[in-house]
Amino acid sequence: MTSAESMFEKLRSFLERSVVITEEQFELIKTLFIPKEVKKGEFLLREGEMTKYAMFVASGCLRTYTIDSKGKEHILQFSPENWWTGDSSFTKGVPAQCFIDALEDSEILLFETDSIQKINEYIPRFAANYQAALQKSLVAKNRRIVASLSATAAERYNDFLKIYPSIAQRVPQHMIASYLGISPETLSRIRKQQSHKR
Amino acid sequence: MTSAESMFEKLRSFLERSVVITEEQFELIKTLFIPKEVKKGEFLLREGEMTKYAMFVASGCLRTYTIDSKGKEHILQFSPENWWTGDSSFTKGVPAQCFIDALEDSEILLFETDSIQKINEYIPRFAANYQAALQKSLVAKNRRIVASLSATAAERYNDFLKIYPSIAQRVPQHMIASYLGISPETLSRIRKQQSHKR
DNA sequence: CGCGACGTTGATTTGCCTCAACGATTGTGG
């Protein structure tokens, strides 16, 4: 099996968690998704670029980040296998506001967002699922906003460990700090304290 | 014209900013939206309640907030006229995580989210617009996350004034503080300093 | 092997919160 085929199989089994995909539908999907392999460190999107693609991560792990007005990096999202990602500004002709790069060698399926209408026609429940995913991520963002406004650094770190235990093990510590909005030094001290306490 | 009719007219002109609505489609819309008037201070949703409604604000202003584990209130969103709102957990059978109440006497149209399929069938571009709105609000949330992680209280306040100048004039100062995640005292001091500087 | 990226630890600084007290404004009931 080629690596492209294996990517499509991964997408299929992911989708089939909630929708049954017929052979016919699967063939359509194959025409709409563009397989792509990237090495660790490669970029899938740079700030200011135009893009019309959303992405499905078949294997590996991506990271979405921005650089603020003070030149500081802020990680908005980690996207390990079986996640959707993409700069959400792909809808209009707006340039991307984020960088997306690979934290590990990864297999990606690019999806032209215009095609969502076509998919909707042939796989009606697909769009509903996509919408549900958007709403779910809105809830997550809200939780993150509240946390960053009210929780201490240690609390936020522990929340992160609880919600994304697998990610915590595979990305470097200073990136977790960036995601949490705390300095690497502070995160190091938090970890030290907590290892004492048990 | 009854107030219910005027609400529908407001919804219609809002939708017609991007989609032309035929008489027939407008009649469908009237059957799917439930008009409701609320007085200042009344609740449209309480945390823990089950809801299947999203809302369109025809007039007035709503506020969405949560209470964190320390009992502190955090405003997630202000929704003045021509905004969509609702607890985003309405998709599944999940209880709401937010309170929504009225900051002013308001006119609201309730929309059963299950009906989005039906609307999609008759007004195909409606769903696309709704999806675009979701994505736009994702972008806004991302910006807010970055701001809360990297900007100072004063910077966040000025951003708020720039992005929502009209809201800043109609909601009490301590609520803006709550939205920004700073104490009312700090906001007061920021305003004092800035008035000196000009 | 040697360089650079990563994590740790210490000392100092600071932005913002908390607590507290006090005017101003609103609105409510007697």
Added chain:
DNA sequence: CCACAATCGTTGAGGCAAATCAACGTCGCG
């Protein structure tokens, strides 16, 4: 219509969590 309470914003003093600055150990990779 006035009195009183409640809500809202302002100002001051003190404290703390986390940032910054700086130096050093260590690991992995070219």
